[in-house]
Amino acid sequence: MIEFRMPWRNESEEGYRRIAMVRDRLQWEKEQGISGYYHLPETEEGLIGRVESLARDGLPREVETLAVIGIGGSSLGAKAIDRALRVGRPDIKELLFLENTDPLDIAEKFARIDRERTLFLLISKSGGTIETLSIFRAAVAHFDLKIAGRDRRRIWVVTDEGSPLWSFARHYDLEHFAVPSNVGGRFSVLSAVGLVPLTLAGYDTRSLLKGAAAYGRRFWSDLEDLLLHKALFLAEHRERYPMNVLFAYGSCLEDLSAWYVQLWGESLGKISESGEQRGLTPLGQIGSVDQHSFLQLIVQGPQDKTVTFLKVKEFGRDLPIPALELKYLESSAYVEGSSLGMLLEAECDATYESVRRHGVPTDMIVLDRLDEEHLGELIYHYELLTSATAAILEVDPYDQPGVEEGKQILKERFRQISGTKD
Amino acid sequence: MIEFRMPWRNESEEGYRRIAMVRDRLQWEKEQGISGYYHLPETEEGLIGRVESLARDGLPREVETLAVIGIGGSSLGAKAIDRALRVGRPDIKELLFLENTDPLDIAEKFARIDRERTLFLLISKSGGTIETLSIFRAAVAHFDLKIAGRDRRRIWVVTDEGSPLWSFARHYDLEHFAVPSNVGGRFSVLSAVGLVPLTLAGYDTRSLLKGAAAYGRRFWSDLEDLLLHKALFLAEHRERYPMNVLFAYGSCLEDLSAWYVQLWGESLGKISESGEQRGLTPLGQIGSVDQHSFLQLIVQGPQDKTVTFLKVKEFGRDLPIPALELKYLESSAYVEGSSLGMLLEAECDATYESVRRHGVPTDMIVLDRLDEEHLGELIYHYELLTSATAAILEVDPYDQPGVEEGKQILKERFRQISGTKD
Numbered sequence: 001m002i003e004f005r006m007p008w009r010n011e012s013e014e015g016y017r018r019i020a021m022v023r024d025r026l027q028w029e030k031e032q033g034i035s036g037y038y039h040l041p042e043t044e045e046g047l048i049g050r051v052e053s054l055a056r057d058g059l060p061r062e063v064e065t066l067a068v069i070g071i072g073g074s075s076l077g078a079k080a081i082d083r084a085l086r087v088g089r090p091d092i093k094e095l096l097f098l099e100n101t102d103p104l105d106i107a108e109k110f111a112r113i114d115r116e117r118t119l120f121l122l123i124s125k126s127g128g129t130i131e132t133l134s135i136f137r138a139a140v141a142h143f144d145l146k147i148a149g150r151d152r153r154r155i156w157v158v159t160d161e162g163s164p165l166w167s168f169a170r171h172y173d174l175e176h177f178a179v180p181s182n183v184g185g186r187f188s189v190l191s192a193v194g195l196v197p198l199t200l201a202g203y204d205t206r207s208l209l210k211g212a213a214a215y216g217r218r219f220w221s222d223l224e225d226l227l228l229h230k231a232l233f234l235a236e237h238r239e240r241y242p243m244n245v246l247f248a249y250g251s252c253l254e255d256l257s258a259w260y261v262q263l264w265g266e267s268l269g270k271i272s273e274s275g276e277q278r279g280l281t282p283l284g285q286i287g288s289v290d291q292h293s294f295l296q297l298i299v300q301g302p303q304d305k306t307v308t309f310l311k312v313k314e315f316g317r318d319l320p321i322p323a324l325e326l327k328y329l330e331s332s333a334y335v336e337g338s339s340l341g342m343l344l345e346a347e348c349d350a351t352y353e354s355v356r357r358h359g360v361p362t363d364m365i366v367l368d369r370l371d372e373e374h375l376g377e378l379i380y381h382y383e384l385l386t387s388a389t390a391a392i393l394e395v396d397p398y399d400q401p402g403v404e405e406g407k408q409i410l411k412e413r414f415r416q417i418s419g420t421k422d
Numbered sequence: 423m424i425e426f427r428m429p430w431r432n433e434s435e436e437g438y439r440r441i442a443m444v445r446d447r448l449q450w451e452k453e454q455g456i457s458g459y460y461h462l463p464e465t466e467e468g469l470i471g472r473v474e475s476l477a478r479d480g481l482p483r484e485v486e487t488l489a490v491i492g493i494g495g496s497s498l499g500a501k502a503i504d505r506a507l508r509v510g511r512p513d514i515k516e517l518l519f520l521e522n523t524d525p526l527d528i529a530e531k532f533a534r535i536d537r538e539r540t541l542f543l544l545i546s547k548s549g550g551t552i553e554t555l556s557i558f559r560a561a562v563a564h565f566d567l568k569i570a571g572r573d574r575r576r577i578w579v580v581t582d583e584g585s586p587l588w589s590f591a592r593h594y595d596l597e598h599f600a601v602p603s604n605v606g607g608r609f610s611v612l613s614a615v616g617l618v619p620l621t622l623a624g625y626d627t628r629s630l631l632k633g634a635a636a637y638g639r640r641f642w643s644d645l646e647d648l649l650l651h652k653a654l655f656l657a658e659h660r661e662r663y664p665m666n667v668l669f670a671y672g673s674c675l676e677d678l679s680a681w682y683v684q685l686w687g688e689s690l691g692k693i694s695e696s697g698e699q700r701g702l703t704p705l706g707q708i709g710s711v712d713q714h715s716f717l718q719l720i721v722q723g724p725q726d727k728t729v730t731f732l733k734v735k736e737f738g739r740d741l742p743i744p745a746l747e748l749k750y751l752e753s754s755a756y757v758e759g760s761s762l763g764m765l766l767e768a769e770c771d772a773t774y775e776s777v778r779r780h781g782v783p784t785d786m787i788v789l790d791r792l793d794e795e796h797l798g799e800l801i802y803h804y805e806l807l808t809s810a811t812a813a814i815l816e817v818d819p820y821d822q823p824g825v826e827e828g829k830q831i832l833k834e835r836f837r838q839i840s841g842t843k844d
Contacts (some may be wrong), residue, residue, distance in 0.1 A: 072714025087526040100711050101762040101769070104509040105673040105741045110741075131710055133754040134743045134765055141744040167750040185714075242664070242726060243448075243703065251527040262715035269719025279723030281665065283705065288553055289522045289826060292494025292607075293684035297691025299824035301701030304664060318525045319532075321556045322563040328589040332555040334833060342521040343556055346836045349521070353835075354828035402721035403713060406776035411756060414768045 001050040002215075002377050005365040006226045008233035018392070025391045027220070035398050036180040037383055041213035041376070044195055046204055047177070051199040058175060059200075060153055063119045065094040067109075068197050069139065070123030071131045072262065073185020074158075075099050077194040080259040081375055084252050084373065085203060088317055094202045098135050102355035106135060115143040120155045121197055125185045127163025130410070147172045155163035158192045184398045186263045187383055190376070204372045211376025219384060227381060230363065231388035234280060234306060238393070239305045241361065244280055245298065249287035249348040252370070257284030260382060267386045269402070270395035278393045288347040295351065299358050307355055309364040311348045315341055316369060423636075424799050425788040427615065428648045430655035440814070441650035448806065449642070457820050458602040459609035459805055463635035463798070469599070469614055470628055473621040480597060481622075482575055485541045487516040490619050491529075491561065492545030493553045494684065495607020496580075497521050499616040502681040503797055506674050507625060510739055515623045520557050537565040542577045543619055547607045549585025552832070569594045580614045606820045608685045609805055612798070617821060626794045633701060633798025641806055649807045656702060656728060657814035663728045663783065666702055667720065670732040671709035673769040674792070679706030689808045691824070692817035700815045710769040717773065721780050729777055731786040733770045737763055738791060787804040 010019075030038035068075055075097050082095050120139060123130045145151050157169040157176040169176035170368050177192035177204040188194065192213055199205045218224045234244060246260050261282045269279030283305070285294050298305055321343065335343055356362050367374045367383075390397035432441075452460035490497055497519050504517050518531050542561060546554045567573050579591040579598040591598035594695045599614035610616065612634055621627045656666060668682050683704045691701030705727070707716050720727055743765065745758040757765055778784050787803075789796045812819035 008484070034840065071711060076715070087530045100673045100708070101766045102671075102737070103671045103766070104737050105839060106741055106762055107739055108509050128753055130754055130757060130765070131769075133751060134757050134762060137743045137746055137748070138741045138762055140746060141742065147748070164750045164753060168748060171749050175794060183745040214711065242724060249524075251522045251524045258715070265716050265719040265723075266714075268721030269721075271722050277722055277724050279719050281705070281719065281723070281726070283703070286522070289493060291828065292688075292770050293498070293680070294687050294748030295828065296822045296824045297687040297701050299689075299827075300699055301694050301703070302664060302699050304480075304703070314523070315526050317529055319560045320563065321527055321559045325561055326559070326569070326590065327584045327593050331550055331586060332552055334836060335552060335556050336559065338557060340525040340528055340560055343836070344523045344525070345553070346832055347553075350835050351828045351830035357827070358824075400718045402718045402780075405721075405779070406713065406717065406773045409775050410768055410772035413772050414756060414760070414765070 001368075002374060002381070004226050005364040005366065006230050007363060008226075008361070010232055012228055015229070015232065019225060019232055022228050022231065022388050022391045023222070023225075026387055029387065033182050035184065035187060035387070036182035037184075037190065040090065040183065040190040041209045041380060043214055044190060044209055045206065047192055047195055048199050048209075051196055054175060055200055058153065059119060062117050063093075063154070065096060065113060065118045066121055066197055066200055067096045067098055067113055067118050067139075068121045068123060069098045069132050069135050070121075070193075073188055074123040074125060074129070074132065074193055076186070076255070076259045076262055077189025077379070078197045080256040081189070081194065081198055081203065081208070081372070082201065084254040084370055084375060086374065087252060091202055095197060095201050095243075095397060098139070099131070101131050101134055106138065110139070110142050113143070115145070115154075118154060119200070120145070121158065121200075122165065123158040124163075124165055124189065124194055125179050125193070126130045127159045127161055127165030129170075130407070143185055147174075156196070158196055186266055187398070189259070189379060194317035207372035208376040211373035212380035215377040215380045227385045228388055231385055231392055233361070235359075235389050238278070238280055241304060242281055243283055243305040245283045245294075245305050245307045246310060247285045247290070247307055247351070248285055249344055250312055250315065250370075251286060251289070253310065254284075254286055255284065260284060263382060263386050266400055267397035268390055268393060268395060270397075273394045278395050280389070287351065288344060290409055291347065295355075298355060298360060303360060306361040308354045309348055309362065310367070311345060311364060312370050313345070313366045314369045320341075343419045423790075424796060424803070426648050427786040427788065428652050429785065430648075430651045430783070432651055432654055437651070437654065441647060441654055442651050444653065444810050444813045445644070445647075448809055451809065455604050457606065457609060457809070458604035459606075459612065460638075462605065462612040463631045463638055463802060466612060466617055466631060467628065468759060469617055469797070470621050470631075475619055476597065477622055480519045480575065480673055481541060484539050485515075485576070487518060487535060488543055488619055488622055489518045489520055489540050489561075490543045490545060491520045491554050491557050492543075492615075493521045493551060495610055496545040496547060496554065496615055498549070498608070498677070498681045498684055498757045499611025500619045502678040503611070503616065503620055503625065503630070505677040506792055507676060507794065513624055517619060520561070521553070523553050523556055528560065530559070532564050535565070537567070537576075540576060541622070543580065543622075544569070544577065544587065544655055545580040545615055546585075546587055547582055547601050547610065547615070549581040549587030549590075552829070555625045560573070561620050569596075570777065577674060578618070580618055608688055609820070611681070611801060619667050629794035630798040633795035636800035637799040637802045639701060649803060653807055653810035653814055655783070657811050659783075660700070660702055660815070663703055665727040667705045667707055667710070667716075667727050667729045668732060669709055669729055669773070671766055672734055672737065672792075673708060673711070675732065676706075676708055679708065682706060685804060688729055688822055689819035690812055690817060692819075695697055695816045700817050702811070709773065710766060713769065713773055717777075720777060720782060725782060728783040731774045731784065732789070733767060733786060734789045734792050735767070740764075
């Protein structure tokens with residue numbers, strides 16, 4: 001179980017009244033199906049069974065690499081979990097994420113793909129994501145993939161039922177999985193979007209759901225109100241603290257941090273019911289590396305940030321820092337006899353303490369260890385926190401109307417470019 | 423040459439008076455040696471020659487991997503350049519950056535190291551960085567490195583003359599290189615800190631300096647005043663726009679973005695001469711990926727950000743998006759006949775346009791191509807921009823006093839931890 005150290009309680013009657021309202025709002029969203037993510041921990045186990053059985057019977061035996069073609073909400077969740085859990089698990093299949101249309105990046109990843117040993121997993125909620133479909137087209141040409149015959153078995157699709165990609169998959173008889181229509185991309189990691197690639201890779205996705213469900217049960221039965229207090233604090237103080245830093249200790253948490261940035265930024269950055277441009281800006285930092293990069297600004301720059309520390313107690317592996325006779329390096333000898341893991345944990349504690357002393361609002365999330373269950377818990381926690389904060393900000397966390405204009409301009413520009421360069 | 427599209431000119435008499443003052447300030451800092459980074463493009467060529475000759479004569483011939491042990495300013499610059507330029511250059515030696523005391527990360531990197539084929543490059547300006555020296559201790563034990571005999575040749579040191587690490591290197595007769603004492607970590611990429619690993623790896627570091635020097639000549643001879651106008655705009659509007667987003671198009675620019683975050687955040691986040699906590703918060707985003715993550719917040723969230731777009735015209739490699747008969751996917755067919763690179767460029771232009779239309783202050787930096795010379799130019803530009811902005815904010819960009827307390831707490835905590843766990 002995750003330990004949350006959140007000193008944000010608003011013990012006033014008004015505070016309790018407001019958090020009760022927020023909980024009611026979330027309960028209502030859950031019951032009304034305003035967003036389907038609330039239910040995923042309970043409803044998706046059947047999907048895991050289906051993927052497992054397909055992996056046994058429907059997948060070419062020689063598949064060793066899963067090439068996920070998807071961007072944003074279609075890749076960030078699985079990528080976060082894969083990055084956090086991969087090290088030290090040689091049984092897990094390779095996952096390659098083809099996200100960006102950067103030609104260097106894609107060429108380099110294509111070069112690592114053996115088409116005979118690869119499953120191409122096409123993920124797009126809308127079924128029309130231009131980057132995803134362009135990379136898919138490039139892959140079809142590069143690997144000479146036939147959307148027919150034997151090759152059909154190495155192309156799978158995850159998308160909304162009824163999307164263009166759904167019709168495409170049905171037309172060519174490709175294996176396909178539905179994302180519930182009321183589950184938005186950035187809330188979709190516990191749906192087929194995350195579960196299909198992660199289950200295929202060999203992760204224990206049942207435990208992922210189990211962790212999320214356990215947290216959900218505590219939350220819905222009113223045993224976890226800390227996140228509501230945190231949401232209230234962050235939303236009410238948004239003018240003073242427009243930014244929240246997630247300071248995660250461990251390099252393997254980098255993509256989890258990117259997942260949080262999308263969830264928080266894209267869900268909360270909205271025009272409110274009253275027509276105001278609202279939102280909180282997320283910043284992902286990695287400890288201890290970014291103590292040497294970003295900490296100075298947190299401590300002595302404008303006091304416009306709250307900071308959430310994320311600490312893992314046991315990484316499951318450690319390296320000793322031995323006592324050595326190293327002349328002139330005695331001033332750093334105080335760590336000798338301990339370990340890199342102990343140093344990392346101590347750095348987190350020390351930085352937390354130092355930042356607090358400077359009057360910066362901080363909280364801390366402590367994971368006993370990094371595994372599927374703890375990550376499921378953490379993911380569901382952050383999703384609920386986002387919904388709760390959105391409710392107080394009076395914004396809709398489940399859409400993203402602001403990015404549509406850019407897509408339109410792209411189409412026009414693109415036609416201009418291809419017109420001149422063709 | 424880089425093209426800068428910066429619409430921030432302040433054409434008033436007062437504006438010109440202020441930018442003239444800032445230029446004078448920078449000129450004065452250069453002449454007085456307040457920071458030594460100003461001179462690096464002219465002074466460091468000799469160092470490259472020395473590294474090249476050592477690589478021929480002083481380095482075990484079988485060395486194929488360079489394990490850089492360093493953190494923050496001691497790694498970010500070389501890492502940024504390596505990441506930006508590596509793809510498609512099989513002649514370049516492997517660079518492994520051992521930065522974080524995350525035991526999983528270090529164990530995984532140790533597993534990739536063949537000690538007989540590796541040069542360990544220990545980089546710490548102060549010579550006392552706890553992470554760096556702890557990872558070094560762990561490496562000595564893990565690889566059974568002798569600080570004597572043959573093994574001495576596979577340990578090199580970069581540090582301040584006179585630091586504990588300097589004395590260590592001299593005592594054990596290790597190859598060592600000085601960082602000029604008036605060059606701070608985050609301004610040190612064009613010193614031995616960046617040049618030793620990058621030259622050894624095989625990058626054309628002379629062109630890196632050449633690009634920086636060329637930009638410097640234009641700046642010092644008053645042909646480049648755009649950055650001064652930008653600095654003035656950003657500093658003067660810091661209350662309204664406390665954040666600057668660097669939206670860099672291309673996955674290989676991710677570490678360059680991290681380098682910028684350190685430079686900007688740690689240099690400007692300071693207590694000013696008048697005792698005020700000042701600074702601007704840097705955010706690194708990668709296009710087009712983060713259009714699906716962060717763009718919504720920029721466009722419809724609070725208007726508290728300026729955005730700098732960074733675009734590369736030619737990546738030197740491209741992948742076609744062919745015309746294919748894909749039933750039901752016709753709505754994304756408008757890109758057919760073009761390429762992934764063209765799509766990426768069009769996405770950058772479209773997003774730039776869309777963000778501008780929403781009234782967000784934007785500028786754009788265009789690189790004809792990604793090579794050492796362009797990166798040298800870009801790096802020197804950003805360093806000068808940082809110094810100029812600091813001058814207007816009246817903060818000292820070259821120190822980082824805010825992180826000292828955390829280091830003290832660490833020592834105490836650490837002693838407590840090792841006391842209880844030993």
